[in-house]
Amino acid sequence: MKTIHVLGICGSGMGAFARLLVQQGFEVRGSDEGAFPPMSLRLAEWGIPVFEGYRAENLDWSPNQTPDLVIVGNVIRRTNPEAEEMRRRNLPHLSFPEALRWLFLTxxxxxxxxxxxxxxxxxxxxxxxxxxxxxxxxxxxxxxxxxxxxxxxxxxxxxxxxxxxxxxxxxxxxxxxxxxxxxxxxxxxxxxxxxxxxxxxxxxxxxxxxxxxxxxxxxxxxxxxxxxxxxxxxxxxxxxxxxxxxxxxxxxxxxxxxxxxxxxxxxxxxxxxxxxxxxxxxxxxxxxxxxxxxxxxxxxxxxxxxxxxxxxxxQFEGVVKRQDIRGEVGGILVIDDYAHHPTAVRETISAIRTRYPTRRLWALFEAESNTSRRKIFQDQYGEVLSGADVVVLSKPLKKNDKLADTDQIDVQAIVTNLRSKGVDAHHIAEFTDIVDFVADNAVHGDVILGMSGRDFGGIHGEILKRLSERS
CATH class of the missing domain: 3.40.1190.10 (Mur-like, catalytic domain)
Known part of the structure; x- marks a missing residue:
């Protein structure tokens, strides 16, 4: 076996796995929708070609060659064009966890x-x-x-x-x-x-x-x-x-x-x-x-x-996007964190409080995970976010999962809950408006903690940019 095609290659786990395949000596290619940095840049650095979008012909590596193995990420659905073509051609295929065990853990x-x-x-x-x-x-x-x-x-x-x-x-x-x-x-x-x-x-x-x-x-x-x-x-x-x-x-x-x-x-x-x-x-x-x-x-x-x-x-330096200090401008510190489950939000706010006990703490939060976007933990978010002095909630991330409006988290209700506890809370839907609000209202000594399982629209960098322009 020499050639491997990876479906959903730009996910953080799948991309990292593709690197293992290259280290093991395989020729690797892959497909994904929305190949964007940083993973797109890393895949290019590792010499892995990526097809933008899913098409049956992506499995034609050359006129007379198909991959020896297809690895299927869990973002891939049965109706994916490449998954359908893979089955039609009866190509050998494994899930990512199966392939990890077979190729690297045995x-x-x-x-x-x-x-x-x-x-x-x-x-x-x-x-x-x-x-x-x-x-x-x-x-x-x-x-x-x-x-x-x-x-x-x-x-x-x-x-x-x-x-x-x-x-x-x-x-x-x-x-x-x-x-x-x-x-x-x-x-x-x-x-x-x-x-x-x-x-x-x-x-x-x-x-x-x-x-x-x-x-x-x-x-x-x-x-x-x-x-x-x-x-x-x-x-x-x-x-x-x-x-x-x-x-x-x-x-x-x-x-x-x-x-x-x-x-x-x-x-x-x-x-x-x-x-x-x-x-x-x-x-x-x-x-x-x-x-x-x-x-x-x-x-x-x-x-x-x-x-x-x-x-x-x-000597342990931590993990990117875990209490990750992105920069400090004019005495205003900006931190990026992955927290999105209420327990993680609570512990992260508590940790930053302990680390900077005398500074005003802002908590910016995006409900983006499949759980946080639902009402399941709505009351808990009203509790755990109250550990911050200023709270700003963006609009929940929209996904193509047909989540009913009645099941979606009510961000304004969380804001009302927080305000009843004396917290300076705001619902600001758009990322650009959050950046403006922080840049206009943050003062020397503030800590800005932005929490999202994704990149939060790049607001950490944009806030630092605006603060630099302000100063």
């Missing part, structure tokens, strides 16, 4: 990080701790760790670290992606309701995590957050060794004596009641202390020494 120790929140940072930490210890791991991550400046790497070592997503696999496989990753070591950080477009309720979500825990081998290792009762209940099913982690409690791995220092936390770490030592994590927020503990528990069992862990965590 002969490696797979470390799979799961949970509703914290996967990207924790996966990045695991990869960085192993890399710093000289293990040269492979990895595939749903974000870009700044220490690596890339979201995938083939690696030369024994270990391969994967961000384990509970979203569905492909149009022909509606099971969760992480069931394909043959986990040997795993983290279960938390379980909450999300992905409302494919899951009915929390029971449905929990069943997917149960199925994941059931496939862990007896000689495997599961690390679970001790603060999350639902995750603990699911972990009891595991046939393998299970360890808990948490802050100031009766857990196998415990963080105590948390002290905010600079951008992050200094804290002590104990294992089975024995103090291992003190370390500094440059990441803000108690949730990132938990992320660090989870990664420590995984790599320590794999032989990474605690002194190596201490050194590596102190």
């Amino acid at each position: 002969n490696r120790h797979s470390i799979v990080v799961t949970g509703t929140h914290g996967k990207t940072t924790t996966t990045s930490l695991c990869a960085w701790l192993l890399e710093s210890a000289g293990q040269a791991p492979g990895f595939l991550i749903g974000g870009i760790p700044k220490n690596f400046a890339r979201s995938s790497e083939l690696g030369r070592g024994r270990y391969f670290v994967v961000e384990g997503d509970e979203y569905d696999t492909a149009y022909f496989d509606k099971g969760p992606k992480f069931l394909h990753y043959q986990p040997k070591s795993s983290i279960l950080a938390n379980i909450e309701f999300d992905h409302a477009d494919i899951y009915r309720d929390i029971t449905h979500v929990t069943e997917s995590f149960r199925r994941f825990v059931d496939i862990l081998p007896e000689d495997g290792h599961l690390v679970v957050c001790g603060h999350e009762q639902l995750a603990i209940d699911v972990a009891h099913r595991a046939a393998c060794a299970v360890e808990t982690y948490g802050i100031d409690g009766d857990f196998d791995w415990v963080a105590t004596n948390l002290v905010p220092v600079g951008t992050g936390f200094r804290f002590s770490v104990s294992y089975h009641g024995t103090l291992k030592g003190e370390l500094f994590s440059p990441l803000a927020g108690k949730h990132n202390v938990l992320n660090a503990l989870a990664s420590i528990a995984i790599v320590y069992r794999l032989g990474v020494s605690f002194p190596e862990i201490v050194a590596a965590i102190s």
Whole structure:
């Protein structure tokens, strides 16, 4: 097998996977709708041609050649022109998770990080701790760790670290992606309701995590957050060794004596009641202390020494779009974050509050995910956003998913809720108007936190540009 065609290649995970294919020596091409930066630029850098739009003839690589394998992303529907042509020609095809397992995980120790929140940072930490210890791991991550400046790497070592997503696999496989990753070591950080477009309720979500825990081998290792009762209940099913982690409690791995220092936390770490030592994590927020503990528990069992862990965590630079400082102009700091689920929004606002306790905090929020655009968490958003001083909500992202108006989130109702709590809240529909509002009203000392699972219309950069013009 030499040639591979990727459907939906410009998604962050699919593009990163395409890079692995190139590293492995395959000739790779792909198709997508809306090939735009940064992924379009990265694919060009890696020498991967991309067809703009889906057409049957994209599968004709030359007059007498079709690809040896087609990899199908989960954005592809059965009626996609290339998917239909692929089936008509009976071309060999796999989902992205199946291909990852078959091509990259079969002969490696797979470390799979799961949970509703914290996967990207924790996966990045695991990869960085192993890399710093000289293990040269492979990895595939749903974000870009700044220490690596890339979201995938083939690696030369024994270990391969994967961000384990509970979203569905492909149009022909509606099971969760992480069931394909043959986990040997795993983290279960938390379980909450999300992905409302494919899951009915929390029971449905929990069943997917149960199925994941059931496939862990007896000689495997599961690390679970001790603060999350639902995750603990699911972990009891595991046939393998299970360890808990948490802050100031009766857990196998415990963080105590948390002290905010600079951008992050200094804290002590104990294992089975024995103090291992003190370390500094440059990441803000108690949730990132938990992320660090989870990664420590995984790599320590794999032989990474605690002194190596201490050194590596102190040098961890974080992940793009996770409390990501985009710039500061005239004493006004602009931060970009991926938070969109209410729990993530709450923890991110709390972390930024801790990091900048004396500064006025703006929270700009775009409801863009398949869950946040629905009314499911409307009341919760009114609670979690109240941790900011000024809140601005844009119009929800429009998608071609036929979401009924009666099911859509009511942004104005959230604003009314926030104002009843004394929060200076606004509904400003258009991104350009949000930029104008911030530029006209932000003052020296303010922190502008823009939260969206997408690029939020590029407002972070536009705000910085306007502030520069103002000054």
